[in-house]
Amino acid sequence: MKQSMHIGIEYKGNQGNAIIDAGERASRPEHLKRPHPGEVFKRRCMSKSPLKQTEIAQCLEISTKHLSRFVNGHSNLTIEFARKLEAVSGISAQAWMHYQVAYDLYRTANNKPSLKTIY
Numbered sequence: 001m002k003q004s005m006h007i008g009i010e011y012k013g014n015q016g017n018a019i020i021d022a023g024e025r026a027s028r029p030e031h032l033k034r035p036h037p038g039e040v041f042k043r044r045c046m047s048k049s050p051l052k053q054t055e056i057a058q059c060l061e062i063s064t065k066h067l068s069r070f071v072n073g074h075s076n077l078t079i080e081f082a083r084k085l086e087a088v089s090g091i092s093a094q095a096w097m098h099y100q101v102a103y104d105l106y107r108t109a110n111n112k113p114s115l116k117t118i119y
Contacts, residue, residue: 034106036073037085037099045089046071060084076100 035043046056057067061084069075077085077100082093 031109032106034102035099036103037077037096038070038073038075040099041085041089041096042071044091045085056088059088076104 046053049056051059053067053071054064057064060067060081062081066075070077070081077096079093079097082096082100085091085096086093
C-alpha cells in the first residue's frame with residue numbers, strides 16, 4: 001500500500017513503520033469499508049429514538065419508503081436531506097455529507113482511471 005503521509009514523527013508498530021506528516025491528517029486506508037450514511041443514521045440515531053420509522057419519516061418530512069431506502073443504502077444523501085438530518089439529529093449537515101463522500105470514494109476505489117499527471 002502506498003503511504004500518502006510523511007514527516008517528522010515515526011511510529012513503529014506491529015505492521016511496520018509509519019511516518020506521519022504534521023501538515024496532513026492521518027486517514028484510514030482507502031480499502032477499509034466506509035458505512036453508507038443511512039447505516040450511520042440507523043445506528044446512531046434511529047436505534048436510540050423511541051419513535052417508529054414512520055414517525056421519524058414524518059419528522060424528516062419524507063416518505064417512509066424514502067427513509068427505508070436511505071437507511072438500507074439504496075439511495076444517496078443530498079444536501080437538502082443532510083440539512084433535514086442535521087435538524088432532527090443535531091449532527092451537522094457537513095458531517096452527513098462527509099459520510100456520503102467517504103462511502104462514494106470507498107465504493108469507487110477500484111475504478112481509478114490511469115491518467116497522465118498534469119504536473
